[in-house]
Amino acid sequence: xxxxxxxxxxxxxxxxxxxxxxxxxxxxxxxxxxxxxxxxxxxxxxxxxxxxxxxxxxxxxxxxxxxxxxxxxxxxxxxxxxxxxxxxxxxxxxxxxxxxxxxxxxxxxxxxxxxxxxxxxxxxxxxxxxxxxxxxxxxxxxxxxxxxxxxxxxxxxxxxxxxxxxxxxxxxxxxxxxxxxxxxxxxxxxxxxxxxxxxxxxxxxxxxxxxxxxxxxxxxxxxxxxxxxxxxxxxxxxxxxxxxxxxxxxxxxxxxxxxxxxxxxxxxxxxxxxxxxxxxxxxxxxxxxxxxxxxxxxxxxxxxxxxxxxxxxxxxxxxxxxxxxxxxxxxxxxxxxxxxxxxxxxxxxxxxxxxxxxxxxxxxxxxxxxxxxxxxxxxxxxxxxxxxxxxxxxxxxxxxxxxxxxxxxxxxxxxxxxxxxxxxxxxxxxxxxxxxxxxxxxxxxxxxxxxxxxxxxxxxxxxxxxxxxxxxxxxxxxxxxxxxxxxxxxxxxxxxxxxxxxxxxxxxxxxxxxxxxxxxxxxxxxxxxxxxxxxxxxxxxxxxxxxxxxxxxxx
Amino acid sequence: xxxxxxxxxxxxxxxxxxxxxxxxxxxxxxxxxxxxxxxxxxxxxxxxxxxxxxxxxxxxxxxxxxxxxxxxxxxxxxxxxxxxxxxxxxxxxxxxxxxxxxxxxxxxxxxx
Numbered sequence: 001x002x003x004x005x006x007x008x009x010x011x012x013x014x015x016x017x018x019x020x021x022x023x024x025x026x027x028x029x030x031x032x033x034x035x036x037x038x039x040x041x042x043x044x045x046x047x048x049x050x051x052x053x054x055x056x057x058x059x060x061x062x063x064x065x066x067x068x069x070x071x072x073x074x075x076x077x078x079x080x081x082x083x084x085x086x087x088x089x090x091x092x093x094x095x096x097x098x099x100x101x102x103x104x105x106x107x108x109x110x111x112x113x114x115x116x117x118x119x120x121x122x123x124x125x126x127x128x129x130x131x132x133x134x135x136x137x138x139x140x141x142x143x144x145x146x147x148x149x150x151x152x153x154x155x156x157x158x159x160x161x162x163x164x165x166x167x168x169x170x171x172x173x174x175x176x177x178x179x180x181x182x183x184x185x186x187x188x189x190x191x192x193x194x195x196x197x198x199x200x201x202x203x204x205x206x207x208x209x210x211x212x213x214x215x216x217x218x219x220x221x222x223x224x225x226x227x228x229x230x231x232x233x234x235x236x237x238x239x240x241x242x243x244x245x246x247x248x249x250x251x252x253x254x255x256x257x258x259x260x261x262x263x264x265x266x267x268x269x270x271x272x273x274x275x276x277x278x279x280x281x282x283x284x285x286x287x288x289x290x291x292x293x294x295x296x297x298x299x300x301x302x303x304x305x306x307x308x309x310x311x312x313x314x315x316x317x318x319x320x321x322x323x324x325x326x327x328x329x330x331x332x333x334x335x336x337x338x339x340x341x342x343x344x345x346x347x348x349x350x351x352x353x354x355x356x357x358x359x360x361x362x363x364x365x366x367x368x369x370x371x372x373x374x375x376x377x378x379x380x381x382x383x384x385x386x387x388x389x390x391x392x393x394x395x396x397x398x399x400x401x402x403x404x405x406x407x408x409x410x411x412x413x414x415x416x417x418x419x420x421x422x423x424x425x426x427x428x429x430x431x432x433x434x435x436x437x438x439x440x441x442x443x444x445x446x447x448x449x450x451x452x453x454x455x456x457x458x459x460x461x462x463x464x465x466x467x468x469x470x471x472x473x474x475x476x477x478x479x480x481x482x483x484x485x486x487x488x489x490x491x492x493x494x495x496x497x498x499x500x501x502x503x504x505x506x507x508x509x510x511x512x513x514x515x516x517x518x519x520x521x522x523x524x525x526x527x528x529x530x531x532x533x534x535x536x537x538x539x540x541x542x543x544x545x546x547x548x549x550x551x552x553x554x555x
Numbered sequence: 556x557x558x559x560x561x562x563x564x565x566x567x568x569x570x571x572x573x574x575x576x577x578x579x580x581x582x583x584x585x586x587x588x589x590x591x592x593x594x595x596x597x598x599x600x601x602x603x604x605x606x607x608x609x610x611x612x613x614x615x616x617x618x619x620x621x622x623x624x625x626x627x628x629x630x631x632x633x634x635x636x637x638x639x640x641x642x643x644x645x646x647x648x649x650x651x652x653x654x655x656x657x658x659x660x661x662x663x664x665x666x667x
Binding site: 315317318320380381382383385387388427428431440 | 599600601602603604605606
């Protein structure tokens with residue numbers, strides 16, 4: 001029944017996508033699927049001077065405004081006259097504009113490719129931290145989330161998230177994605193959901209929209225693959241596949257729209273004067289905290305792995321990782337991919353802030369890894385646990401993801417150190433209260449995603465962010481004299497993230513529970529999921545040792 | 556005909572093999588095993604939770620010999636494998652009824 005439904009759905013999507021009409025309205029901006037007209041003279045900063053908007057009503061009586069209008073009008077007509085005299089200069093500027101936009105396209109695509117490679121990192125980290133008998137199952141989840149998530153995002157996720165984005169500034173200013181479903185509450189607009197660009201047709205069939213799609217799709221996939229680690233070694237593959245349908249279509253895009261697609265959290269600044277609204281440069285909340293909250297709810301509801309806790313809920317037997325070299329290799333791949341994740345989020349190779357962003361990313365990852373290692377080594381367990389080292393570096397990278405563009409090197413270092421200590425306490429805490437997270441995903445992505453966003457409100461140093469979310473001036477946090485307003489915007493953002501994703505996760509979890517059930521039987525768990533669920537062991541012909549087996553409960 | 560079964564520390568295998576080679580013993584079978592004796596295991600901590608490593612890795616070495624060579628071989632193993640610390644291992648000697656070399660079908664001591 002479910003199989004038939006899914007198969008029909010996928011076939012229908014493919015057919016609709018191939019043969020449906022273009023869905024472009026007459027008043028839509030014209031998309032440029034060929035790219036030849038994207039990037040013109042107006043993409044060269046300060047070259048084209050456009051005529052100012054006409055004054056009306058009370059503005060006509062304001063002498064200052066009238067004077068400014070007259071100056072601007074004169075500048076525009078001077079420009080027009082000059083452009084007529086020098087057509088070659090305009091042609092040249094058109095080419096410079098095209099090249100600028102091309103550099104931004106290149107940057108966004110290549111960094112997107114780097115982020116796509118992070119899937120390999122996630123697969124290695126998660127599988128390495130699990131037992132050998134579940135390796136082919138854990139790997140397969142990390143593999144299949146890519147096509148599953150992609151399909152959902154292509155179908156409607158992208159349209160929900162970015163359908164109301166407006167002009168894509170760094171990519172030639174294409175403004176076809178311009179329909180945001182908006183509620184007006186107390187006279188303020190609240191963007192709720194985008195509604196354009198379904199199946200990348202019509203307004204979506206534009207080079208800038210495609211470029212954005214690629215970059216954002218791999219971000220969505222990062223979120224999607226986080227819960228597979230937390231619920232690993234006991235999650236039915238069919239249940240996971242259904243979750244895969246939900247994440248790309250609606251779970252991720254909803255909150256994503258509120259922060260990145262022009263929705264209400266990004267409007268907190270313009271609506272209520274709360275800093276620049278909820279800022280999240282590269283996704284501490286949009287990508288990581290969303291994944292972390294889903295991981296928390298799923299790991300909590302699905303219950304701990306068999307044998308780790310006794311009947312009274314006391315942790316009696318830690319479950320050891322089967323391959324630490326795999327975990328470390330995966331962590332390095334992720335850290336490498338993060339150079340796409342954070343600097344790529346400028347969506348512009350011509351924005352030279354990318355250098356600061358990349359270095360901040362490097363610094364926070366390193367200070368966090370160091371902080372975790374020393375903290376565990378000296379104060380916690382007397383040995384520098386390599387699995388915690390990896391969690392530590394990832395925690396720092398997650399935390400710096402939101403503030404990477406807004407803070408100084410020193411700020412990044414401090415954000416990393418705090419993340420490194422927070423992640424240890426969080427991992428130990430969740431273990432203690434019986435939420436069994438096989439890989440530390442809740443602590444790394446959830447807790448530190450939250451910390452990363454809050455840190456903008458504290459550490460933003462006022463050197464970047466002019467005009468972000470429609471608010472003039474650079475972003476300034478509490479420690480740099482910016483007051484608390486940015487912090488409140490961040491706090492509202494992370495609270496919303498927690499509440500929204502908790503509700504969505506509960507709905508999806510129980511829907512899946514009803515349809516196919518989330519958890520494998522205890523017999524399957526003891527045997528290992530590889531054979532019963534996947535039909536092939538991860539390591540054929542290799543004898544497993546005792547640590548690969550699920551510890552049996554002691555009576 | 557006797558079989559010597561020696562449980563030794565893995566890093567001592569080379570020395571034991573050489574010592575047996577010196578007294579003219581030409582073959583042996585080794586297996587990687589795990590176990591514990593008086594040494595017992597020890598505790599480690601993974602992500603903040605203690606666990607015991609009770610089965611430690613060892614090497615089990617098996618040699619089948621004519622009766623008269625058993626004492627020399629046992630002495631050689633003891634000499635090579637001893638560190639004086641707990642966990643050096645044990646040697647067990649059992650009687651073997653017969654042996655056959657598959658290639659030539661020789662039997663008894665000749666097959667060793």
